Amino acid sequence: MQKINIYEHLKEIVGDTDRVKCNETLSAYTFTKTGGEADILVLPESYEEICKILHFAKDQAMPVTILGKGSNVIIRDGGIRGIVINLLHLDAIRLEGNSVVAQCGAAIIDVSRFALAHGLTGLEFACGIPGSVGGALFMNAGAYGGETSDVLDQAVVADLSGHLLNLSREKLSMGYRSSAISENEYIALEGTFSLCPGDKAEIKEKMEHLTYLRELKQPLEYPSCGSVFKRPPGYYAGKLIQDSGLQGVRIGGVEVSTKHAGFMVNVDHGTATDYIMLIHYVQKKVKEKFDVDLHTEVRIIGEDTSAE
Template identity: 45%
Template sequence: MKLYAELLKQLYKVIDRANIVIDEPMKNHTYFKVGGPADILVNPEDVSEVQAAIKICKENEVDYYLLGNGSNLLVKDGGIRGVIIKLSKLNKIEVEENKIIAQSGATLYDVAQVALGKGLKGMEFASGIPGSIGGAAAMNAGAYDGEMSMVMESMLAIDGNGELLTLNKDEMELSYRSSAILKYGYTVVSVTLSLQVGDVKVIKARMDTLAKRRSDKQPLEYPSAGSTFKRPEGHFAGKLIEDCGLKGTCVGDAQVSQKHSGFIINRKNASAKDILDLIILVQTEVEEKFGVKLYTEVKILGEEK
């Protein structure tokens, strides 16, 4: 840790030592349950600590990465050089009439449950997505004919210099699985959602229906990062993969799910390399057979072992 001596000294001044971990295995922080160690993992408790951590990393010319709850992340077996700033402790959710203001570390499930409790509709589609609202906002996540662009009114974000800025709907630059957050390397601090008043029973019934569809069709019993690939224009990734005869294909303990071909799962003891090699195999086969390029929806970070 000699390389990071000055950086750690500065971090310890603004963040409790108990919230700074050295050589932390990333398999403990991702839904895939794989990944080597991060040099430093920081768990800020408020927005000012996030700003301070970013500024310290910038001043020391050390790479940093933002982490929600790791539901859409694959970390390579060699781990991550630099600093992981984990936002899970920023999870406050507030309600003002038909608006919900949720900090970035709040889970989509919890936000949807708060909306349900207040009789507000619009977040049902996201109630089963295993991610944080910050990550969902950044990638404009969606499912079951809904996406974040339909409910987001504004975002509070941190720019690359550690300064706060507010983005309104037009400034978010929302498109399929993308936004200004990803384009410019901003960090989502909180999201303001504009919802509609609805019937609690109807909202609950919709959430229950989607939960059943999800459990019936998706391999929720295995570690994965959800849909592995973005939807190619005019196609469905899962169908292309299945039509290549790849359903159930394994590399080590990584497998194309037999329940849904759009998911790659960790059957038990897969390495990140197993998963990456299977991703490449699937991409190669689909392009050779159908001429369609598959791009990962899963974010890939880190170094080979």
């Protein structure tokens, strides 16, 4: 099926030409401000639309890539073939007793603020995580001693055939930056966070303190993909990079942050290739100095593997 026919079919599914885009540059959809073009980008507004898109893609044997807020992803400069589904239009948050139910496109920061507004404690750790709920579920996002798995009770996901599944806490099998969602290539659509009543003033004070620490330690003034590497057992990635003398090292327009060595920042019109080359350089140098392998936390997707 030709691209134009695929475009027309997807337009029929979502009923809105503005939510289906051909040859869309993806740098506008990532925190690094890098990335090539998507063959077709579609922005669904319901689970039904998502399932129809997935079913259509499978029927046409077309690859599908899921994109949320783009905070922990590097999209290669060659872009992404097939269909890219961006989930940011699904951003509803609602209260159910002492639980907060949030759709995949909602910012996890907004979910933590929603919990605060209703006097619920448990999500304070997420007040500075820049990603979406879908991303948090996918990788079991965490910060400042808390993880998504600490409060996640259940999730609604879709498989690549377009079937909806309800996964309990046990079936989510969440570990360090991993989950059954990522392992089975499910698409996280909704999470239910089980929280506890708390004192609003205390919740707010904790969130303000964590926000202060984040602003103090992280290079928020530049585009970045957040923490680049997972924490190696027994070590901290940032400390290893710092002790390797790599802060300030630059390839192209991307450099290892001088504020926090665990971050790589886009300081001068950097490209995805710059990011990937710098990642590999840092991995090589840390391995040489400490014999420790650094594994990426950031997802690297798309075409153009020349830097690898």
